[in-house]
Every structure is written in structure tokens, then in C-alpha cells.
Amino acid sequence: MPKLRVGVLFGGRSGEHEVSLLSAASVLKAIDRKKYEVIPIGITKGGHWVTSSHAERLLSGEAAPSTLRAGDPAATAPAAVLARGESVIVPPVPAKNKTGSLVPFETQGNPAHHALNLDVVFPVLHGTFGEDGTIQGLFELAGIAYVGSGVLGSATGMDKDVMKRLFASAKLPITKHVTFLRNEWVKSPKKIVTRVEAALKYPVFVKPANLGSSVGISKAHDRKELSPAIELAASFDRKIVIEQGVGGKRGKARELEVAVLGNDSPSASVVGEVVPIKEFYDYEAKYLSEGSDLIIPARLTRQQTKQVQQMAIEAFKACDCSGLARVDFLLDPGKSARIYLNEINTLPGFTSISMYPKLWAASGVAYPDLIDRLIQLALERQTEKDRTSYSR
Structure with missing residues (x-):
């Protein structure tokens, strides 16, 4: 053969x-x-x-x-x-x-x-x-x-603004946020700052809507830090998303991650937790600096684990994803311990020590077997698409 x-x-x-x-x-x-x-x-x-x-x-x-x-x-x-x-x-x-x-x-x-x-x-x-x-x-x-995901799933999983709209439509809990275009910022920066401060409380996270690996993301603690953060994000995308920081002055949110695998009937891995060496898990913490901890499985209650896994699958379906995705969450450090859906990543880092493969390894799927499974899912999805007629 x-x-x-x-x-x-x-x-x-x-x-x-x-x-x-x-x-x-x-x-x-x-x-x-x-x-x-x-x-x-x-x-x-x-x-x-x-x-x-x-x-x-x-x-x-x-x-x-x-x-x-x-x-x-x-x-x-x-x-x-x-x-x-x-x-x-x-x-x-x-x-x-x-x-x-x-x-x-x-x-x-x-x-x-x-x-x-x-x-x-x-x-x-x-x-x-x-x-x-x-x-x-x-x-x-x-x-x-x-x-991996098709055109729609990939596009929606990439655009943090559209992604959040889909999450909200699926009634999944997300943080407060403000979205605006680079041209709006260039024309009226004071108006944008006023709009952000009216809707959100510091600290806030400023992000380019379409990028990954935390590139261009900054945490702004006050108005003085906000404008440079927006300028940085605007250099990477025409659309900027600013999110309410979870935890605020009570402390940093716990960062949780789940790996999802499958097509129409996806499954979720064990839950992992990232404890970044820096204030948040930015590009430097991910790839340049030693010291960030990956805790697998995360120290959660059984109910919290089940909730996060189910939310990950719902997020995967809300964005019409297929194949693979890593879904990230924020756990409020306060008494409420509320869990917020942060974002979905349809082509997560795939080194042997990246979170996605490590989560599946902890769930019983070794790295080479994970590669096999993803290839089979791709072929299965193509077989399903081949059933579709494109002309009368």
C-alpha cells in the first residue's frame, strides 16, 4: 500500500x-x-x-x-x-x-x-x-x-472581535471589551481613550485583533500606559481589541488552557494552567524567558474542570472549528472564582513542549499519535466535503 x-x-x-x-x-x-x-x-x-x-x-x-x-x-x-x-x-x-x-x-x-x-x-x-x-x-x-479548521473557523478563530461576538451569541461568559479601528484611533485618540475608560476599568489588555503568540499585546495599568499600548497593537492590525483585566487589584487571573480534538464531535483534554514568569503570558514569557510554569492537570475542583472542558467544546463549535484548537480561559482570583472564556487558537504552537501536545499527552495521546489523529481527521473532513454538490 x-x-x-x-x-x-x-x-x-x-x-x-x-x-x-x-x-x-x-x-x-x-x-x-x-x-x-x-x-x-x-x-x-x-x-x-x-x-x-x-x-x-x-x-x-x-x-x-x-x-x-x-x-x-x-x-x-x-x-x-x-x-x-x-x-x-x-x-x-x-x-x-x-x-x-x-x-x-x-x-x-x-x-x-x-x-x-x-x-x-x-x-x-x-x-x-x-x-x-x-x-x-x-x-x-x-x-x-x-x-485544522476551514476558512470560516480559521477566520473567526483569528479575529478576536468576531470570536467574542460568536461566544456571546452562544451565551459563553467573556470579559468586557471595546473594539475600534486603527483609523478611528488616528483621527480621534482622545475620543477612543474616553470611550475605553467609560466602559472598562484599569488594568486592561490591549491586543491586535488578528494575531497570536501574544505578539503586540500589552497590559495597561493607567491612562499613561494606554496610548503606547494602542500604538503597538495598531502596528500589527487595523482592528484593536481592549479587554477588561480579570481580577483587577485583587490579583492576577489564573490562566487555564484546554486542547480540543475532533471534527463534528470534538473532545477536550485535561485542563492545564500557565503560571507566567512575567505579569502575563506574553511573547517573551512564552519563547524567550525561562521560568514560566505549566501545571498539568490544573489544580481545580472536579466541577470546575468539567465546566472548563464543556466550555472549550462549546467555543470550538461556536467558531465552526475542526481538527484542533486550544481554548484559553481566565479564572477570577476573587471569591466568585468565575471562569471567563478568553480566546480560541485554531493552530496553536505545536512543538513537543507546547501546551497543546502536552495536554493531550497528559490525556493519553502521545505526540506521534496526535499527528496521526490530526491527519486522519483532515482526510475524514475532506471525505465529508466530497459528498457536497457544487452544481445542479
């Missing part, structure tokens, strides 16, 4: 490019080569697709990116190697005889410029252009199976 051809796609144009390299290194190291024919596919920061040979070089060196410590650094080479690869101008197409809406065009000359025939794509892309529905749209047009 021929092996399934699996394309592992990594890199990308987002601010989470380096994190993607680390996740891909772990996947390529753990995936069962006896079961799958693995095709590494890299995307440079400039948006160029590179050949598998160049992509493999990125992940087979001995040196790690000097600024990151997470994942499998011994298996990750400098990102500069990726930038030197050759551009691939034809997207992946199904290996079997299927016809998608995206028909590859012919190229001449360089043999590296050809379509990659694949059975399934495993996108290990984080952030903009990777988990926001854009690359998923390409796979849909090509008619190829891929790991």
Missing part, C-alpha cells in the same frame, strides 16, 4: 514566522516516516514558496534561531536558509485524480517550479496568512485535504 503524501507547510509572512519553524521542526521529527511520505514546504517572510529540499535544509541544521529557546532547537537551522530558497509558483494539488477549482498552470525551465502532488497538507503556520483562513482558502480551491 503506497504511503500517504503529507506536505508539512511552515514559515509564512506573519510575526510568528520563527515560532512556526520550531513547531514544524517538532512535527517533522516525530511524524512516522514509515507511514507517510513527508514533503516539507517552506514559505519565506517575503511570501515565496520554496522547494522541499530547501525547506528541509531549514529544519535539519544544528543551530537554532538565536532569539528562541522553545521546541526542538537542535533540529532547527537559521531562518536565513529559508529566504535563500527558490520560489515555487504552483500551489499543492491533490495526489489522486480529483479536480479542484484551482487548476495548476504549466511552467517551463526550472524543474523546481512544479505542482506538489499531495494527499493532505499539515499547515504548521501561525498568525496572519496561516491560521486566518487565507491559506485554507487556497487548499479549498485546490480540493486538497488539510489539517
Whole structure:
């Protein structure tokens, strides 16, 4: 029986490019080569697709990116190697005889410029252009199976404003928040500050609506810190979300996380807790600094655990997700101990020491088995989509 051809796609144009390299290194190291024919596919920061040979070089060196410590650094080479690869101008197409809406065009000359025939794509892309529905749209047009949520689930899971609207519609508890556009801030900054202070109490969290790995997020304790925080968030997205800090002066909220796996009938992992070394679990705490603790399972009552797991599944369904997602929560440190749904991440960090794989390992699903399960879920979802008629 021929092996399934699996394309592992990594890199990308987002601010989470380096994190993607680390996740891909772990996947390529753990995936069962006896079961799958693995095709590494890299995307440079400039948006160029590179050949598998160049992509493999990125992940087979001995040196790690000097600024990151997470994942499998011994298996990750400098990102500069990726930038030197050759551009691939034809997207992946199904290996079997299927016809998608995206028909590859012919190229001449360089043999590296050809379509990659694949059975399934495993996108290990984080952030903009990777988990926001854009690359998923390409796979849909090509008619190829891929790991993770579809266009809608990816887009809603990426946009923190739309995500919160869906959570509210599903009657899931969320924190108070204010959303506005970058142009509104540029035109009337004083008006925005007044609006924020009328709706929320300090401290507040200022976030770009569309980004992950805590890139561009700041905690503002007062008006003096608010404007610089908004400027930072606005440099990463046209839409800014400001959230009420949970706990306030009573103390920091407890940060809980749950991994969800499945398609139409998803299941939830054990609950984990992050105790960041910094004031909150920002990019530096996640990838640059030692000392943050990951507690698995989280120290919760049985009732709290069940509540968080059920909310995670409801959030997954509310955003029309599939395959995988990590759902994050905030537990009020006060007497109420109220649990708030913070956000959903449809393509979470996937290094062997990232929270998503660790939560499933603690739930009895080892890292290589998790990769297998995600590939099977991608194929199952494609089979279900193939039942749909697109013409009369």
C-alpha cells in the first residue's frame, strides 16, 4: 500500500514566522516516516514558496534561531536558509485524480517550479496568512485535504472581535471589551481613550485583533500606559481589541488552557494552567524567558474542570472549528472564582513542549499519535466535503 503524501507547510509572512519553524521542526521529527511520505514546504517572510529540499535544509541544521529557546532547537537551522530558497509558483494539488477549482498552470525551465502532488497538507503556520483562513482558502480551491479548521473557523478563530461576538451569541461568559479601528484611533485618540475608560476599568489588555503568540499585546495599568499600548497593537492590525483585566487589584487571573480534538464531535483534554514568569503570558514569557510554569492537570475542583472542558467544546463549535484548537480561559482570583472564556487558537504552537501536545499527552495521546489523529481527521473532513454538490 503506497504511503500517504503529507506536505508539512511552515514559515509564512506573519510575526510568528520563527515560532512556526520550531513547531514544524517538532512535527517533522516525530511524524512516522514509515507511514507517510513527508514533503516539507517552506514559505519565506517575503511570501515565496520554496522547494522541499530547501525547506528541509531549514529544519535539519544544528543551530537554532538565536532569539528562541522553545521546541526542538537542535533540529532547527537559521531562518536565513529559508529566504535563500527558490520560489515555487504552483500551489499543492491533490495526489489522486480529483479536480479542484484551482487548476495548476504549466511552467517551463526550472524543474523546481512544479505542482506538489499531495494527499493532505499539515499547515504548521501561525498568525496572519496561516491560521486566518487565507491559506485554507487556497487548499479549498485546490480540493486538497488539510489539517485544522476551514476558512470560516480559521477566520473567526483569528479575529478576536468576531470570536467574542460568536461566544456571546452562544451565551459563553467573556470579559468586557471595546473594539475600534486603527483609523478611528488616528483621527480621534482622545475620543477612543474616553470611550475605553467609560466602559472598562484599569488594568486592561490591549491586543491586535488578528494575531497570536501574544505578539503586540500589552497590559495597561493607567491612562499613561494606554496610548503606547494602542500604538503597538495598531502596528500589527487595523482592528484593536481592549479587554477588561480579570481580577483587577485583587490579583492576577489564573490562566487555564484546554486542547480540543475532533471534527463534528470534538473532545477536550485535561485542563492545564500557565503560571507566567512575567505579569502575563506574553511573547517573551512564552519563547524567550525561562521560568514560566505549566501545571498539568490544573489544580481545580472536579466541577470546575468539567465546566472548563464543556466550555472549550462549546467555543470550538461556536467558531465552526475542526481538527484542533486550544481554548484559553481566565479564572477570577476573587471569591466568585468565575471562569471567563478568553480566546480560541485554531493552530496553536505545536512543538513537543507546547501546551497543546502536552495536554493531550497528559490525556493519553502521545505526540506521534496526535499527528496521526490530526491527519486522519483532515482526510475524514475532506471525505465529508466530497459528498457536497457544487452544481445542479
